[in-house]
Each structure stands twice: as structure tokens, then as C-alpha cells.
Amino acid sequence: MSARVARVVIDSPLPQLDHLFDYAIPAELDGVVPGVRVRVPLRSAGRVADAFVVEVVDDSEHQGSLSPLETLVSEVPVLSPEVWHVARAVADRAAGSASDVLRLAVPKRQVRVEKAYVAAGAPGVPAGGAMHAPLEGYAGSGLDEGIADGGRFAVDAVPGLVPVGDGSIGAWAATAARLAVNTSSRGRQSLIAVPDHRDLDQLEAALGQLGAGDLVLRLDAAQPPASRYRAFLSALGDGPHIVIGNRSALLAPASRLGLILVWDDGDPLHREPLAPYAHVRDVALIRQSQSDASLVLLSHARSVDAQRLVEMEWLASVSPSPVVRPRVVLAEDPPGEASARIPATAWKLAREALASGPVLVQVARPGYAPVVACGSCGTAATCARCHGPLGVARRGAQPQCGVCGAVAAPWTCDVCSGGALRLVSRGSGRTAEELGRAFPGSRVVVADGEHRVLTVPASPSLVVATRGAEPIATGGYAAVLLLDGERMLARESLTIAEDAMRWWSNAAALAAPRAPVVLAGVSGGLAQAFAAGNHVLFASRELADRRTLGFPPAVRTATVTGPADAVGTAVDALADVAVRDILGPIPVETGGVRSVVRFDYRAGADVARELRSALIRNATTRRRPVAGRPQRAAPSLRLHFDDPEVWT
Template structure:
């Protein structure tokens, strides 16, 4: 009898190796089943590569002799059929390689953890001890029934805090997600919840614990020790009704009985995968939902424009909470004719009133003391002599430091007027805290930013100065919320800056105590009115309509092609037979070569990805002949990035 055939996917980023290879399974090698890790020989230079077995067949379609597997690394099938199918689909959508996706999906092997898992007989997660829990806050919406039926929802989060039995507080969004997950577990199905960062994970885990399902929660966290992460991954291989919570990679968890996928705050840039193939959490969730038939929920305080597109296509059903739970938003500006101030008089008064009862949140745009400094003589923004990056002051009394390379600018000289003195231009979290401390003598001032990690606060009077996204959760909620630097936030050149600002403000407003004032200072116009009226869906619809008129994402998809001039031209030329919209560029890029942006409709996305992937393979396998008498310089490699928002900044 012929030896069995193992079809494997090789762990390699090379696009020419992104397909299944057939290898013979030696008869003495037992335990080769789909999903296990193996090592396989490569015919180039006698190398050995890591791989996963995807299929085991009786025969191969290859006509020649097959090389045998080199080694069986582990008998634990860590690559499930569901995850392989998902990885292949995600990679094909963005012209990437399946192995790049699998690096995100399957953690590196931890031998001791795996041996303990095998010795314990592959223990599974215990069944859920909790029955159905009603989802509160959504009057007239039969949300639980829709989730049980595999529905797809754009769910607007309840913008309040919820008290836990231990006296702490979490966002109501966390309680909503926990209840939906608990209900899914009660039906014997599994749930995956993907959140932006560790702060959200902590809140979600606390909410799940309060409901009584902590025993079936598996946490996938990028900050976990490798052993702990691998232990949670192995536990998720079972078919019990577990609840997987984590960051982007949690969406690849091996859930064979998946009943619900939740993506929290899908507009947050932390959901964008920074590694190839750059798949967004929302897109991964959409692919997984379509393959599994599970319910899908995009849960957020401010609906993203991408989610609004899916609502208008009737792919997602919009669900909003009762209007009675909306925050009390106040738009504060100085009276006409008076010089505008950073904190208008109305905001001062409300902050003083709130501070007498409890903590007050002050949201600012940037961390540090003075993120921007300028020449005291001519006013030119100060830049680094080494890399020309912007200079700033991190702490009071310190010398200016480059925000790019970190070089200390002491002494400093202006390139325009030869001045040597600097003046502070902007106010960061540190300088704001200093000024508020003088304005409210005796008040406790707390800074929460990238350098000062504060997650929770007691219900005692304090001024909390926090950068966007770093706001602590105060027990019982803030007695007032001041949103400063709105105009500075909106001045950033970005396609998504308006929806980003609305999301920053809305997430901060959801931390306020019931009926506590949320003051937006110095911003007016349609965006401010949408925030004040809590009309996020209407704003997202208008923003989508504007982008549709201009041909900007997400009304269209894009593919960014970067590399040598001839390679980029060949990639664009390969799309001649596809009905794309247009090509922007080529334009020079900093690292050498050029960049072109291809805009196309969603219906031709698979065709565009297939053709560009073929070009990528040809470029990677082409042999460049040396030219006599010319020095050989490194040529930029061809890179593809689908739906990259950074190209519009």
C-alpha cells in the first residue's frame, strides 16, 4: 500500500510558497492528522521548514515521488478546519499569504504547557452554569431573539456606566456584551468578543465575572506571558460553550461551535492589524460570520462609517438604546466679541460644581507638558537638528526633546532667525494638570496618559486630566466631563478625523454619572450638533454620502501598491481586464520607489486581489540579471496593502 499523503501549509511569508504541498507520511510516523505541527524538507539548499498539516489523503495528484515528512513536532492538532478556512479566506481577500494569518491565529508552541495539556487528557471548559440573562437598555428591540437566530446587528452601546456587585463600575457596553455572550453559552454555543485594548478587556472580564460565567472565559491578550496565552489557546480547542475575549487575534480562536462574534468599537484604529496582510478586525469578523453562520454584533458608542455602509446595504440591522439614557451634552463657547479661551466660562463653572461632588474628567489632545514648542523670536515651529522631527517638552523644566528620534535639543538654534530661545506653544496633559491645579487650589489632580497608567478611580473629588483613550473608569461615574482641544484634534489631516473625534468624545461621555454635564469646548458646526444630539447614525450617514461622492473609502475599496517603478507599473497593467474605478499615482515614497493607489468596487475585489497576488508572486520569483559595470543596489520589494486608511492622511 502507498504511504498516506499529508498536505501541508508551510510557515513562510514567501508568496510563491502560499499553497498546499504534498509530502509522504513515513509508516513509522504515527499521529499525523489534520492540524498538527510538522517539519518538512525543502528542495532548496537542504533546508527544513515548519508547517501545519491541513489534510491527510490516500494519494497525491503529483505524478512524481514525494519527499517524506522530516518530523512530527506535536500530536496536538492546533490548526482546526475552521481556522484554516478563515485564514485562507482572509488572505485571499487582501492578496496576502495564509501563513501570515496563521501566525496571528496559532500562538508559538510552549512545550511545558502542551505536555501538561496532553497529560490532563485535553481538559475542556466546563459547561455554563448560568441560564439566559435579559439584555437591558434596548426598549422594543428583541435583540436576544435576533442573536439566537444568527442575526447581524450594528448595536449602539448604552452610554452609561454599570455598577458591579463589588462596588466597581464598568461601561454598560461591557455588561451588554457579557450578557449576550452568557446567553449564547446557555444555548451551548461559543462566543468571541474582540475589543481594542487591555482597558476594555479588564472591563469585559469584570462584567463576565459579575454575571457568573468567569469559569468559561478564555482571555487572549497580547500582553499575556506566552505560556498563559498558549494555555488559553489550547483550552479553546474544545467544543464546550466557552467565551473567548481578547484583541484582534481573538477572532481567529478555534471555536467549532461558534454562536456569536462581537467586535467592540470597530472604528478604533487598534483594530487595524499592523502586520501583513493587514486585515481589520471588522473584516475578519465578517468573513468568519459568513462561514460559520454565527450571529454578529458591531457594538460601539459612535457608529463607524464602515458599519453605516453595512446598515445601508441592509446587511446589518441597526439597534439603538432608549433615548432616555443619552448623556447631557453642553456646547460651550465664549460669547461673541470676546477672545476665545481654552476653557470657556461655562465649562469652568460646571467643573467647579462637579468637583464638589466627585471626580471630574478633563480630556486633552496630547500627552506631555508642551508637545509643540517654537522659536521665541520668529514663531517658527522648532524642529530637531538631527531628523527634523517636532520638538516638545515632556515635563516642566526639562530640555526640549524630539518626538521622532528622542534626541535632546540642548542647545538649540533656529534655522530661520538664529534665535536660541523657545516658547511653549501647546498644552499637553502635564501642563494642563499644572494649570488646573493652580485654578483649583487644594484639589487632587491626576494625570492619565501614555506615561501614567491609571485604570480606575474611587468616587472621591479629583481632577483627572487624561488623553483620549486613556480615561480611567471612576466608580459611579464622573460628575462632569470637559472635552478640550477639540479644534486641535480636528485639525489633523486624516480622512477619518471627524468620526474619530466623535468616537473619542462619545467614549468619554459614556463615563459620566447620570445627568452629569459633558462639556464640549470650542467646537461648533454639524459635528458638534451631532454629538450634542447624540445623532451618531445620522452623522455617519452624511459622512458616508460625502465619501461616496468623492470616491473615498469605505464607499470603495483600495489597493496600495508600493515598490520599484517597473514593478508597480506591471501590477497596475495586470488589472486592465478588470473594471476598476481609477489609479492614483504613481508618486514617489520616502523609502525609494513609487506608490500607486487603485480604487475599485467591492464586487471586483476578489478579481483585483487575485491578479495583484499573481504579480506579487512573479515579482518575488523573478531573477534579476546583473548589469556589467554597474553596482548592484537593493531594489525596494513590491508591497500590497488593501484598504489602508493611512494613504489619505
């Protein structure tokens, strides 16, 4: 044995293993350095586990003998110190395990890719090539200078499109690309996180137009594993690379980090669906606090979370100069007339616009008729098997359950025993069919989850798209119709108003200059704020309302779910912590109960620590054996911090 000791983090979902373990480094494993992958023995059942070496030290605090490392998997140090520190902080904030965060940060090993990387001498991105790009649309804002000085900003994006090659991309992508290229020109690295592949394609095109294609490293969950691992290895170098990707992009290695940028931080795709459920915005805040990098939250419609950070002066607010606003028209039927899905004003503007270019029609739901009801009494039709809602996928199709997929033929109403169904909602397919009849001879394009359309030409056409699936039209749309606003706002959700503002604003940004953007059938303060472009004022008022009610993001929450006794024990552990209140417990559909703890941000570390301890105690406790039955582990306890689903 050598005198060296490896302190490792084990890749395990068990919370009781979420700390560093000491192992002796055998003399033959002289390639063990911090960051490499190893395999280590576990004393239970003689198993072997994967692990990362976090530290190599000369002595151990452990009083007994140390087990030696089993194997050195690879000599490439894939876990950089800065990534370990941010993973540990992200896990601690949400009472989670660091190994769960590291699975997102470090891709699975691809042996051939790694061998080629080592044979080539661990190449990274080129050391130069980026030239300073003037920042357009923010004259006199000091944004570019503030980025160079490590500032933190909430930036309102310029609504509109810019030309790239034979097509167009969002002006936001051009802004993000220029900020990243300017950071590279100073020899620093950038991390940019966007919600989905459409945004990634736009951002990559914008960076290519600025001549920074060689600096771009794309880390996308949809990539082939080999391509993703190759990009990840390149990011280990100290060149001025620009990492773009989805949620995990902000966990990429960057030893000389200069810019962290998040596009559209209000998009729910930025929330990791797996434990510890970290949001990209929180990862960005943690990583910025651990470095001297600048931070930018860029969006068309500011999230309430970002507005909170502005009002506490953690972020500086930056708006375009000169001010650019879409031409928004609020369209409603005259008083006394029956409400139509598409008011007369919207019909007129759409017909005029269709003569010169494409018209975008945003709808709430995909499919043909997402909801059907009894033709006799009007009761919403549900599945006989699971009681999920019935819908019709296409014209003439049999009604089908939206949850279990069962075909409901024949169907009988539980209320009146009627057997006839009627369509009560219009999805993208049915809307396209109706518009095709209203505008005979016009080309109709459907873009939704089943029909992937990224771009459309500048020629006249009707483009029916669900929110978030809108294609980009070359040069912009001649008109944008925003339908189903009332239906969107009827959803029970704490964030529905800001979600609607974001959906509408992102769609409006696809319009050509001075093209009409028609919001149909919605009135009130939200519609007025959208029409006037008062996104910041709307976010500020929304935040004030939530402060009054004690709702996020004015406060933080921790959701504790599991068996009643386990939840009660976990909640009791917070007796000495200054929490606001504890809601529940209430039964949940999956069995057990749920309690929600509300607390101020300053109590976050204490709440996370106590609940994490309760989770470990629950995981390591065994039920008392019953004669004739094997000993079983205690029922699981689940923690979820800042879960938005609690308020739906």
C-alpha cells in the same frame, strides 16, 4: 512509506510558497492528522521548515515522487478546519499569505503546557453552568432573539456605567457579557474582540459578575506565552466557551460558534499592523459568512464602515430603549471675546462638579508641551538632526525631538536665527499643572501613555487624560470636560470627524447620570450631532459625502509600493479588471513610488488575485547577473489593501 499524503501549509513569508504542498507520510508517523504541527524538507539548500497539516488524503496530483515528512512536532491538532478556512479567506481578500494570518491565530507552542494538556485528557471549559441573562436596555428590540437566530446587528451601546463589586464598568461590557452568556446557555461559543486591555478587564469583570468566569478564555497579546497557549488549547474543545481578547481573538478555534462580537470597531487598534493588515471587522464578516453564527458590532458612536453595512441591509440597526443620552453642553466664548482654551461656562460647571466628585478633563496630547516654536518669529521648532518636531516633556526640561529623541540645546531658528523658544501647545502634564493652580488644594491625576491609571475613586479630583486613556470613576464622573477639540479636528485625516465623535462619545459614557459633558470650543454640524446624540445621522451623512468623493468605505483601495518599474508592472496587470481609477505613481520618503488603486467591492477578488500574482512574479524574478557581483533578488513590492494612511 504509507499510502497517505499530507497536504501542508508552510510557515514562510515568501509569497511563492503560499499554497498547499504534498508530502508522503512515513509509516512511523502514524500520528499525523489534519491540524498537527510538522517539519518538512525544502528542496532548496536542504532546509527544513515548520508547517501545519491541512489535509490528509490518499492520493496526490503530483506526478513525481513525494518527499516524506521530516518530523511530527506534536500530535495535538492545533489548526482546526474552521480557522484554516477563515485564515485562507482573510489572506485572499488582502492578497496576503495564509501563513501570516496563522501566526496570529495559533500561538507558539509551549511544550510544558501542551504536555499537561495531553496528560489531562485534552480538557476544555465546563459543558454547562451559564444561565440566561435578561438583556437590559434594549426592551422590545428583539436583539436577544435575533442573536439566537443568527442575525447580524449594528448596536448602539447604552452610555453609562454599571456597578461591579466595589467599582464600575461600562454598560457596553454588561451588554456584551449578557449576549455571550445567553449564547453559552444555548450550548454555543462566543468570540469577542475589544481594542485594548482596559476593555478586556471590564468585559472579564462583567462576565464574572454573571457567573460565567469558568467559561471565559482570555487570549491577550500581553499575556505570558504559557497562559495564552493554555487558553488556546482549551478553546479547541466543543464546550460553550467565551473567548475574549484583542485582534487575534476572532481567529480562535470555535467548532460550535454562536456569536461574534466586536466592541468599538472604529478604533484603529482593531487594524493589524502586520501583513496582510486585516481589520477585525473584516475578519468578523468573513467568519460570520462561513458559519451560522450571529454578528454584533457594538459601539457608542457608529463607524462609517458599520453604517455602510446597515444601509446595504447587511446589518440591522438596534438602539437602546428607552433612549439614554449624556447631558452635553456646547461651551464657547461670547462673540468678540478672545477665545480661551476652557470657556467660562466650562470653568463654572467644573468648579461646581468638583465639590461632589471627580471631574474628567480630556486633552489631545500627552506630555508637557508637545510643540514649541521660535520665540521671535513663531516658526515651529524642528530638530537639526532629523527635522522632527521639538517638544518639552516636563516643566524646565530641555526641548527634545519627538522623532529621534535628540536634545536640542542649544537651538537656533532656521528662519530668523533666534535662539529663544516658547511653548505653543499644552499636553496632559502642562494642563494638569495649570488646573492645579486654578483649583488650589484639589487632587490632580494625570492618565496618559506614561501614567497608567485604570480607575479613580468617587472622591473629588481633577483627572487629566488623553483620549482613550480615561480612567473609570466609581459611579461615574461628576463632570466631563472635552478640551482641544479644534486641535483634534485639525489633523489631516479622512476619518478625523468620526474619530473625534468616537473619542468624545466614549468619554461622555464615563459620566454619572445627568452629569454635564462639556465640549469646549467646537461648533458646527459635528458638535451639534454629538450634543443631540445623532451618531447614526452623522455616520450616514459622512458616508454620503465619501460616496460623492469616491473615498473609503464607499470604495476599496489597494496601495502598491516599491520600485517604479515593479509598481508599473503590477498596476498594468489590472488592465482587464474593472477598477475605478489608479492614482499616482508618486515618490515616497522611503524610496520608490506608490500607486493607489480604487475599485468597487465586487471587483475585490479580481484585484487581489492579479496583484498577488504580480507580487509573486516580482519575488521570483532575479536581476540579470553583473560580472563580478553576486546575483541579487529583485526589489521588494508591497501591497496594502484599504490602508487608511493613504488619505492622511
